[in-house]
């Protein structure tokens with residue numbers, strides 16, 4: 432059987448007294464996007480550092496395509512976009528692209544890189560004179576131009592406006608559809624929800640939830656209630672089992688573990704209530720609940 436594009440097997444990584452990863456298993460497969468989620472310091476960047484050979488596990492194994500990270504044959508199959516980019520600043524975008532494309536056996540044509548990363552009109556511009564968002568798009572182009580079979584994206588859409596973010600999501604989907612494996616870290620849960628085939632939630636170096644977006648979401652019992660109501664949100668917030676309440680114009684939105692009881696009380700208190708909707712909570716609520724439970728147990 433073909434080895435997965437990237438795997439961590441029972442990995443422990445310590446920095447002094449800090450256990451950055453504690454018995455972690457992760458797998459990223461071809462044609463799939465794995466989203467790594469977790470609060471600051473959870474261990475996401477450490478996982479990527481191990482895969483890139485920038486750090487070594489204290490125990491367990493990190494492998495890319497079944498081989499040790501860092502091997503030249505493996506590096507030619509991998510594209511990387513990290514949070515801090517070591518880009519030679521004074522070069523023009525076109526020169527940067529040409530340099531990186533030359534290092535790969537079957538790179539995308541320049542025009543395709545421009546289209547995928549949204550670099551129209553930027554090839555003749557110096558990298559250091561671009562805006563932050565334009566630089567991010569160049570970094571993305573440099574990560575994908577070698578037509579990687581495995582792509583690491585560490586918070587790729589930070590600083591991008593809505594249009595640029597949507598365009599980048601589309602480019603990521605194109606690569607995944609072509610069979611690329613993608614490991615994405617993000618703090619934007621809607622990004623994971625939009626792109627991920629599988630998510631792994633890390634907290635304090637441990638995987639606390641893993642599976643499809645739907646599976647992780649199903650781990651929590653919370654529901655989201657929305658309705659048009661004039662009830663005072665602060666009063667509703669004091670009801671039993673209500674976790675959060677938010678007023679959004681004429682609507683209120685309630686997150687609760689006991690949807691039936693809250694709906695009953697809503698209808699009782701506000702006979703004029705309308706447009707009632709009850710939905711399973713999204714990934715954002717699941718993530719907050721899972722990581723809060725872990726923090727509470729550790730305290």
Ligand SMILES: Nc1ncnc2c1ncn2[C@@H]1O[C@H](COP(=O)(O)OP(=O)(O)OP(=O)(O)O)[C@@H](O)[C@H]1O
Nearest residue numbers: 446449450451469470471472473474475476477478
């Ligand atoms: N080079 C290092 N030396 C010492 N400690 C480190 C080092 N790199 C990471 N750590 C620690 O390891 C833990 C995990 O950090 P890591 O950067 O992997 O988290 P993260 O999930 O990527 O966080 P963020 O969302 O803030 O980027 C943290 O406690 C961090 O302080």
